[in-house]
Amino acid sequence: MDVIGAVARVNTLSEDTLVRWVDTLISGRSSQDDGLSGALPLGRRFSATWLFLYLGSLLLYYLFASLDYVLVFVIFKKSTVGSKYRANWREIWREIRMSTWSLAVMSLLTTPIELLVQLGYTRVYDDPREYGLVYFALSPLLFLVFSDTLIYFIHRGLHHRLVYRYLHKPHHSFIDTTPFSAFAFHPLDGFAQGFPYQLFVLVFPFHSLLHLISLGVVGLWTINIHDRVTLEVPGVNGAAHHRIHHTTFRSNYGQYFTFWDRVFKTHKDPKQWRSVKLREEEVYGTAAGKGYLQRVNDDSH
Ligand SMILES: [Zn+2]
Numbered sequence: 394m395d396v397i398g399a400v401a402r403v404n405t406l407s408e409d410t411l412v413r414w415v416d417t418l419i420s421g422r423s424s425q426d427d428g429l430s431g432a433l434p435l436g437r438r439f440s441a442t443w444l445f446l447y448l449g450s451l452l453l454y455y456l457f458a459s460l461d462y463v464l465v466f467v468i469f470k471k472s473t474v475g476s477k478y479r480a481n482w483r484e485i486w487r488e489i490r491m492s493t494w495s496l497a498v499m500s501l502l503t504t505p506i507e508l509l510v511q512l513g514y515t516r517v518y519d520d521p522r523e524y525g526l527v528y529f530a531l532s533p534l535l536f537l538v539f540s541d542t543l544i545y546f547i548h549r550g551l552h553h554r555l556v557y558r559y560l561h562k563p564h565h566s567f568i569d570t571t572p573f574s575a576f577a578f579h580p581l582d583g584f585a586q587g588f589p590y591q592l593f594v595l596v597f598p599f600h601s602l603l604h605l606i607s608l609g610v611v612g613l614w615t616i617n618i619h620d621r622v623t624l625e626v627p628g629v630n631g632a633a634h635h636r637i638h639h640t641t642f643r644s645n646y647g648q649y650f651t652f653w654d655r656v657f658k659t660h661k662d663p664k665q666w667r668s669v670k671l672r673e674e675e676v677y678g679t680a681a682g683k684g685y686l687q688r689v690n691d692d693s694h
């Protein structure tokens with residue numbers, strides 16, 4: 394099977410093609426009709442790119458967060474989160490509202506870098522053979538390792554007591570997360586944690602189709618780590634890890650892997666810490682609360 398040929402053909406579905414399609418939707422006429430096959434005016438490209446990013450991320454969020462919610466919290470409820478689960482519709486509505494406006498601003502902040510991608514100022518390339526097939530095949534893994542490393546340190550920075558309450562606190566207002574918590578961020582927080590994905594294409598070559606697919610996959614992963622149900626894969630930061638992050642604030646900062654948490658001793662193993670909850674005031678020192686921290690083993694006795 395001609396995989397490379399297939400990739401090259403599918404690659405006509407580039408970001409530029411999609412942005413031109415959105416532009417046609419907005420303006421009611423194609424750029425070709427306007428004689429703009431080579432260059433879309435920057436203002437028009439900017440608004441089409443913003444709308445493409447916003448609608449794309451909203452669609453991914455509404456569709457897959459809903460699907461994940463129905464699977465985990467409705468259909469497989471007893472075998473996953475337990476029959477004690479009660480939907481808190483007020484909180485879910487708050488998650489959806491925060492995500493919906495925040496994604497609009499995050500998309501706006503991301504638009505300039507995506508314009509650089511479309512205009513050829515990044516290391517995004519089109520021919521799968523350009524850097525060799527081995528690099529082509531391994532580049533998504535490099536993308537994850539690079540992003541995970543930077544997100545670990547950015548995320549730790551967001552938990553610094555001088556920064557936390559201004560930027561990261563809204564996301565941590567959701568203790569018992571659902572898939573709808575995935576993009577419920579202060580927009581600057583969400584942008585900061587998404588910046589490694591943008592930086593990657595300025596530093597490393599990345600095939601244009603893999604770039605688009607990878608952005609979709611990292612979005613899905615963000616939904617997945619908020620649904621409280623995890624596949625226990627060694628070295629992988631799953632939903633059980635991220636649940637501990639939401640309930641104890643200063644552990645399991647990683648997004649995909651547990652490597653940096655293990656290196657800097659911020660790793661908490663879900664097998665031992667599953668039911669521990671800390672109060673935010675206690676962690677950030679605005680209220681005393683010694684003795685609240687208990688290991689899950691102590692809890693169960
Ligand atoms: Zn989270």
Ligand SMILES: [Zn+2]
Binds near residue numbers: 548552561565638642
């Ligand atoms: Zn956090």
